Amino acid sequence: MARIPDAFIDDLLARSDLVEIIGARVPLKKQGREYSARCPFHDERSPSFTVSPTKQFYHCFGCGAHGTAISFLMNYDRLEFLDAVEELAKRAGMEVPRDTQQRNTNPDGQDLYAALDASARFFQKQLATSAKAQAYLDGRGVDAVTRERFGIGYAPDGFNALRDALGSDERRLKLLERAGMMSRNDTGRVYDKFRDRVMFPIHDRRGRTIAFGGRVLDKDDGPKYLNSPETELFHKGRELYGLWQVRQAHNKIPRLIVVEGYMDVVALFQHGVDTAVATLGTATTPDHAELLFRNAPDVYFCFDGDRAGRGAAWKAVESVLPRMKDGRQAFFLFLPEGEDPDSLVRQEGQAGFDARLQQATPLSQFFFDSLAADVNLSTLEGKGRLAERAKPFLAQIPDGAFGDLMKQRLTELTGVGARASSPDTHVPAQRARSAAAPSTGKRSIVRSVIALLLQHPPLGVELQPPYRFASLRQPGVPLLVELLQLVDQRPDIATGMLLAHFEGREEHGALQKLATQTLPGDEASWLREFMDATAQLERQTLVQRLDELQAKQREQRLDEGDKQELRALLQARLA
Numbered sequence: 001m002a003r004i005p006d007a008f009i010d011d012l013l014a015r016s017d018l019v020e021i022i023g024a025r026v027p028l029k030k031q032g033r034e035y036s037a038r039c040p041f042h043d044e045r046s047p048s049f050t051v052s053p054t055k056q057f058y059h060c061f062g063c064g065a066h067g068t069a070i071s072f073l074m075n076y077d078r079l080e081f082l083d084a085v086e087e088l089a090k091r092a093g094m095e096v097p098r099d100t101q102q103r104n105t106n107p108d109g110q111d112l113y114a115a116l117d118a119s120a121r122f123f124q125k126q127l128a129t130s131a132k133a134q135a136y137l138d139g140r141g142v143d144a145v146t147r148e149r150f151g152i153g154y155a156p157d158g159f160n161a162l163r164d165a166l167g168s169d170e171r172r173l174k175l176l177e178r179a180g181m182m183s184r185n186d187t188g189r190v191y192d193k194f195r196d197r198v199m200f201p202i203h204d205r206r207g208r209t210i211a212f213g214g215r216v217l218d219k220d221d222g223p224k225y226l227n228s229p230e231t232e233l234f235h236k237g238r239e240l241y242g243l244w245q246v247r248q249a250h251n252k253i254p255r256l257i258v259v260e261g262y263m264d265v266v267a268l269f270q271h272g273v274d275t276a277v278a279t280l281g282t283a284t285t286p287d288h289a290e291l292l293f294r295n296a297p298d299v300y301f302c303f304d305g306d307r308a309g310r311g312a313a314w315k316a317v318e319s320v321l322p323r324m325k326d327g328r329q330a331f332f333l334f335l336p337e338g339e340d341p342d343s344l345v346r347q348e349g350q351a352g353f354d355a356r357l358q359q360a361t362p363l364s365q366f367f368f369d370s371l372a373a374d375v376n377l378s379t380l381e382g383k384g385r386l387a388e389r390a391k392p393f394l395a396q397i398p399d400g401a402f403g404d405l406m407k408q409r410l411t412e413l414t415g416v417g418a419r420a421s422s423p424d425t426h427v428p429a430q431r432a433r434s435a436a437a438p439s440t441g442k443r444s445i446v447r448s449v450i451a452l453l454l455q456h457p458p459l460g461v462e463l464q465p466p467y468r469f470a471s472l473r474q475p476g477v478p479l480l481v482e483l484l485q486l487v488d489q490r491p492d493i494a495t496g497m498l499l500a501h502f503e504g505r506e507e508h509g510a511l512q513k514l515a516t517q518t519l520p521g522d523e524a525s526w527l528r529e530f531m532d533a534t535a536q537l538e539r540q541t542l543v544q545r546l547d548e549l550q551a552k553q554r555e556q557r558l559d560e561g562d563k564q565e566l567r568a569l570l571q572a573r574l575a
Contacts, residue, residue, distance in 0.1 A: 004085060008097055009070070010492040012085065015092040016069045018496075019053045025076055033518065040076060040252065041065040042297060042327050050516070055455070057496030059516050063327040064400075066512060068496035078247060078295055080205060112233055115166070115175040116201075116209040122165050123153025123199040123212075130154045133198055136217050140263060141346060146270045149245055151201045155194035155214055162192045180211060180228035194226065200262040202234070202280065203244035210234045213241065213262050213280065225261070227281050236280040238287040241265055243295065249274045255298040257357070258284065258316075259341045264302075267342035272350035276341070284316040289323050298329045300357055302341055305334035314370055317363065321393055324363070326400040331360035364406060367393070368413060383414035399509070445533050445540075446476035447514075452530045453483050454495055454515040456523060459530045460487030469537035472544060477537075479507055542569055 019035055022028060028035040028051060039049035039060040048062040059066040065075070073084040082096075089096050127133050127147070133154035137147060146152075155162065162181060167173035173190060176182050183193045197214030204210045211228035228234055242265040246253060257276045259265060268276040275296070279288060284301070292299045301316050303309035313332050320330050333356055335344065345353045361369075371389045376382035390410050397403035411417045453460055465488055470481045486501060487493060495515050502508040519526065549566045552558055558566070 004082075005097060006490055006497075007492070008094075009085070010490050010494070010497055012088055012092060012094060013056055013068055013070070013494055013497060014492050015094065016056075016088050017053070018056050018058070018069050018072075019051055021069050021088075021091075022051050022058060022072055039063060039065060052495070055495035055515060057494070057499060057515065059512065061516070064325070066499070068494075068500060071500070075294065078205065083206065111175055112179050112231075113208050113210075115172070115179045115181070116211070116233070118166055119162060119176070119179070119181055119212070120151055120153060120199075120201045120209045122162060123155055123201075124151060125153075126156050126161070127152065127154040127198075130156070132217060136198060140267070140342075142266055142270060146266060149269065150242075150266055151209075152266070153199040153201070155192065155197045155199050157196035159191040159195065162194070163190065178231065180231045180234065193228075197226065200241065200266075202228070202239060202241055204233070204239070205244070205247075207244050207248075210239070211236075211280075215262065225281060236282050237285040238291070239280060240277040240288060240291060241280055242269070242277040243291070245269065246275055246277060247295070253296040255300060256292050256296040257300045257302060257341075258288075258292065259302045260312075261340070261342070264341040268345055268353070271345045271353070273345060273353055283312060284319045286319045286322070289316075289319040293320075293323055293325075293328050297327055298331070300331045300333055300360055302333045302335060304340075305337060309334060310370070313366065317367055317370075318393075320363065321367075322396040322398070324402050325398050326402055328402075330363040331357070332363070332366045333357060333360040364409065367406075368409065372413070377413060383416065386410075387414045387416040444474070444476065445536050446474055446480055449530060449533045449537070450476060450480055450483065450511070451514045451517065451519065452526050452533070453480075453487070454498065454511065455517075455519050456526055457487050457493050457495060457498055458491070459527060460484045461491055462527065462531065463534060464488075469534065469541045472537060472541045474540070542572060545569060 019028065022037075023035070026037045026040045026049070028037050029047070031050075033052070033054065035051040035053070036047040037049045037051070038044050038047050039062055041049075041060060042063040042065070044062050049058065049060045049065075051058045057066060057068055058072060067075070069088055070081065070084045073079050073087055074081060077084070077087075079087065086096055127137075137152065142152070162176070163173065167176050167182075167190075173182070177184070177190060181193055182190045184190050194212060194214040197216055200213040200215070201209045202211040202213060211231070211234035213228070214226045216222060216224055216226075227236065230236065240258075241262055243256075245265075246256065253275060255275055257268065257273065259268070259276055259278050261278060265276045265278045268274070277292075279285075299320070301313055303313050313334070316330075316332075324330070335341070341353070344356070348356075368386075368390070372386050375386050377386065387410060394403065394406050394410065397406060407417055460483065463484060465485065467481055467484060469477065483498065486498060490497075499508065499512055499515055502511055521529070546566070546569050549558065549562055549569070552562065553566065
């Protein structure tokens with residue numbers, strides 16, 4: 001996907017009223033220079049969500065949610081990045097750069113979507129005239145409202161029904177083939193891929209049909225489910241069946257329940273459990289995990305209780321762990337033998353299924369139970385084995401309370417890592433060396449300059465590169481130089497986009513804490529403090545270089561150039 005120019009994004013955010021955008025969705029209350037509200041991304045009783053119109057970013061002190069107007073639309077309205085950009089551009093009367101749009105949009109994309117939409121309408125018409133397909137859905141308890149909600153249809157028996165209806169010319173036939181609706185045999189003959197099956201359209205995050213799943217009416221007729229192949233529009237490892245319907249049912253999704261089949265999703269909706277989605281014949285992928293948590297804080301995985309089901313659950317664990325930021329929860333519900341969500345909800349109803357969910361196994365418990373299944377924890381050897389198995393997985397959990405608690409639990413089970421809880425031990429060397437002293441201790445000059453720059457990025461324009469203190473050997477200087485270079489390259493950049501640049505890097509947390517502070521004074525006083533502080537850094541750099549040259553002089557290793565530099569520095573210090 002082509003990248004939208006940073007300058008356009010900066011200009012777009014500068015023209016977007018963050019308070020207006022968030023205020024249209026969340027009740028905001030003015031507090032000084034900022035606005036506050038109860039966080040829309042987690043449940044809380046007292047407001048910890050703040051919106052800064054000057055810094056152009058929001059931040060929740062409770063769950064850590066943060067970002068710009070773009071990320072807010074992505075998380076609250078559940079839009080993709082490009083869709084969020086286009087939404088803001090439309091509001092601001094701007095046009096997304098034409099070359100970007102062309103490279104991001106398949107030239108034939110609209111025609112492919114149209115072909116799939118026409119296929120969905122064709123299948124729905126066929127369902128209305130097929131007694132056996134209707135009888136099958138009646139037998140499964142799927143009423144007319146649910147059929148319409150999911151756009152369920154029927155692919156007639158025979159090889160040419162869809163082809164004859166929609167493939168009226170060579171171009172349309174090729175579109176259907178590219179969309180995964182046709183198959184081609186060894187002789188080159190093109191024919192309908194789906195035949196005599198109940199059809200379940202698969203929708204993308206904008207509600208467009210991108211693929212289909214087809215279920216046989218008679219279990220003896222070939223594979224139970226047949227999915228569309230991977231196409232330009234459809235990648236099964238990135239999509240979840242039913243997510244579009246969940247979004248339509250909820251403004252704020254409380255939880256998502258991951259099941260295995262189309263009919264499981266449909267049956268749960270039919271009985272009032274309207275937060276179910278299904279993976280499309282594949283294990284839970286990292287893309288699935290990210291998509292799930294982007295839409296809901298709590299995710300329940302429903303699997304068979306047999307060996308295969310527990311294997312599928314473990315694959316879900318591997319995809320979920322690296323995305324377990326604080327505030328997210330994952331649970332595992334293992335079903336009785338011979339049952340599936342469809343059969344259970346029909347027997348027990350919504351209340352019965354909800355009761356089972358309340359008894360689901362938390363990810364933490366399933367994780368340690370699975371790793372310790374064949375381990376004797378009464379021996380040192382067994383404890384050592386569990387520790388070695390667990391450590392690589394725990395290392396993938398994002399920094400935060402959940403990761404700390406998982407490591408603490410490993411210590412409780414094995415005794416390994418108990419000393420790591422000491423606050424003075426086990427600090428990674430790279431973290432201690434790197435960036436921002438912004439995180440701890442008394443505020444250094446470097447930290448003060450970074451805080452001012454985050455408070456008001458245009459301050460950085462007052463300094464012209466190259467920055468004379470870039471060689472100063474102090475914690476945070478490389479980070480400060482990087483921030484200044486960003487402002488120099490993008491003079492209109494706001495705090496929110498500065499922070500977004502460091503998303504995923506270890507400096508991000510410290511920068512975010514500094515950015516959320518409200519510094520006293522106004523722009524004029526900030527400018528004076530900023531210039532005074534950078535002047536001090538330049539003087540410290542001069543002293544550092546003098547010390548280097550004088551040490552070299554004592555060893556009688558100065559060349560003529562060094563001598564000239566030393567004299568110049570001495571004069572500069574006296575000036």
